[in-house]
Amino acid sequence: MKEKTLLITGASRGIGAEIAKLFAQNGYNISFCYKKSDIEAKAVEEELKKFNIKVYSQKADLTKINEVKNFVENSIKVFKRIDVLINNAGVSLQKLFIDCDEKDYEYIFDSNFKSMVLTTKFVLPNMLKFKGGKIINISSIWGEIGGSCEVLYSASKSACIGFTKALSKEYGLENIIVNAISPGFILTDMNKNLSENEIEDYKNTLSLNKLGTTQDVAELALFLASKKSDYITGQVIGINGGAY
Numbered sequence: 001m002k003e004k005t006l007l008i009t010g011a012s013r014g015i016g017a018e019i020a021k022l023f024a025q026n027g028y029n030i031s032f033c034y035k036k037s038d039i040e041a042k043a044v045e046e047e048l049k050k051f052n053i054k055v056y057s058q059k060a061d062l063t064k065i066n067e068v069k070n071f072v073e074n075s076i077k078v079f080k081r082i083d084v085l086i087n088n089a090g091v092s093l094q095k096l097f098i099d100c101d102e103k104d105y106e107y108i109f110d111s112n113f114k115s116m117v118l119t120t121k122f123v124l125p126n127m128l129k130f131k132g133g134k135i136i137n138i139s140s141i142w143g144e145i146g147g148s149c150e151v152l153y154s155a156s157k158s159a160c161i162g163f164t165k166a167l168s169k170e171y172g173l174e175n176i177i178v179n180a181i182s183p184g185f186i187l188t189d190m191n192k193n194l195s196e197n198e199i200e201d202y203k204n205t206l207s208l209n210k211l212g213t214t215q216d217v218a219e220l221a222l223f224l225a226s227k228k229s230d231y232i233t234g235q236v237i238g239i240n241g242g243a244y
């Protein structure tokens with residue numbers, strides 16, 4: 001394979017870290033950012049380097065335009081070309097909508113949606129310059145069907161779907177392929193507050209009666225980044241064990 005680079009947001013933990021590892025294992029150079037988990041990020045970086053690829057990591061709060069710009073500019077300095085962008089960083093909030101305030105709105109939409117918009121804005125010129133690229137946005141099942149007590153989170157993930165579809169139309173002729181992955185429940189730090197009973201109840205609603213893993217999501221991301229999926233664009237690929 002010719003040398004390729006993945007730029008992924010939020011790869012210090014969870015789904016992002018797993019995706020970075022699978023891509024590294026498959027020969028991609030990796031540029032990743034994270035918000036605060038220095039120790040975890042260092043550990044991910046060390047693991048990625050074992051695959052004999054180039055790695056760049058930076059602490060960057062993606063809710064702040066200057067930090068996004070700086071992270072993307074530094075990544076391009078190191079790797080010249082970004083072949084694949086995965087907008088993965090995100091946060092959740094479980095709260096009744098009636099109790100949510102403007103701060104909650106800003107926290108969720110800035111972390112989940114503004115971060116995606118800004119990162120894409122700064123990566124896109126590089127993809128246009130090299131006449132192609134793949135963008136994969138991590139949405140959520142709740143962005144498709146809506147989740148009770150997660151109204152703001154669900155709405156931010158629906159925004160991700162609209163963004164994906166529109167962007168795929170605007171840049172299709174430039175050979176830029178844009179899709180969204182929509183995972184169901186995947187056990188990570190994001191949902192570690194749920195009780196065993198709650199997790200069991202959710203599992204019992206699934207056709208496959210088992211939870212998805214970060215590896216399942218990473219395999220789908222690798223497929224969407226590969227040539228095998230070159231005719232897929234503007235799609236939302238659900239990976240949820242048959243939740244609906």
Ligand code: NAP
Pocket residue numbers: 009010011012013014015016033034035036037038040060061062063088089090091111115138139140141182183184185186187188189190191
């Ligand atoms: P996670 O384990 O909590 O990890 C979140 C990652 O995003 C961390 O690397 C975190 O960095 C980073 N991040 C958060 N806010 C950031 C910011 N402002 N700037 C930079 N980095 C930031 O979450 P996850 O479960 O892997 O989720 C990954 C993505 O999948 C999210 O978009 C989430 O909404 C989506 N998703 C998850 C599930 C699920 O069940 N887990 C289901 C559907 C969709 P730090 O470590 O430094 O905080």
